[in-house]
Amino acid sequence: MYKSTELLGLAAAALYAITAIMAARAAKAAQPGPRVPPWHRTVWLAAILLFTACAFSRIFGLEEGLRLLLRGELRDENIYSTRREYQSVIASAIIIAAALAAFFGAAKVVSSGVLKSGGRSRVALAAGMACAVMALLIVVRVVSLHALDVLIYRGPRLNWIVDIGATAAVGALAWTYASRQRHSRSR
Secondary structure (H helix, E strand, C coil): CCCCCHHHHHHHHHHHHHHHHHHHHHHHHCCCCCEEEEHHHHHHHHCCCCCHHHHHHHHHHHHHHHHHHHHHHHHHCCCHHHHHHHHHHHHHHHHHHHHHHHHHHHHHHHCCHHHHHHHHCCCCHHHHHHHHHHHHHHHHHHHCCCHHHHHHHHHCCCCHHHHHHHHHHHHHHHHHHHHHHHHHHHH
16 A cells, blocks of 8 residues: 555656656757757756656655765764854855846846747747656755754745646646747748
8 A cells, every 4th residue: 555655756757757758858859059059948848858757766866865865974974063164154045146147047047039030939938847856856956954944844835836837837838838939840
């Protein structure tokens, strides 16, 4: 008999796998050419890798295993009791890195003119941003700082909202991208 957490894990893995399949469909539609910039395909290939890795991680418990391995290392080094100091530095570095990436990414997007271009570029850009949010969530979960854990695991389960939201967004955007690409080719 499965526990409810195992069933939720399997459901999450299935959602990740479906998203990876949808991203593969979008990657197939994103054949570089005169109307499709090469970065579109890169976004969809990154989404395939990310969500395939998420599915395997969920099925085989890789993320939880990494978290336990890190805790074990801290215990072996007798610094587990002072881990909050290290975790806060790491969390601060993650926040700073994410803010810098967002700033430079936004500057690149604005200077590239993607926001003025056609709908497929906006769809690919939004998918890339949703993938970045998912990757950031994974990093935050692995670091597992108590203050962040309270935010993402208690109350309204922000962890689930961001995880499911980013996954569903990438899947829907992939479907939209492939549909728009097919529609534009049929003209």
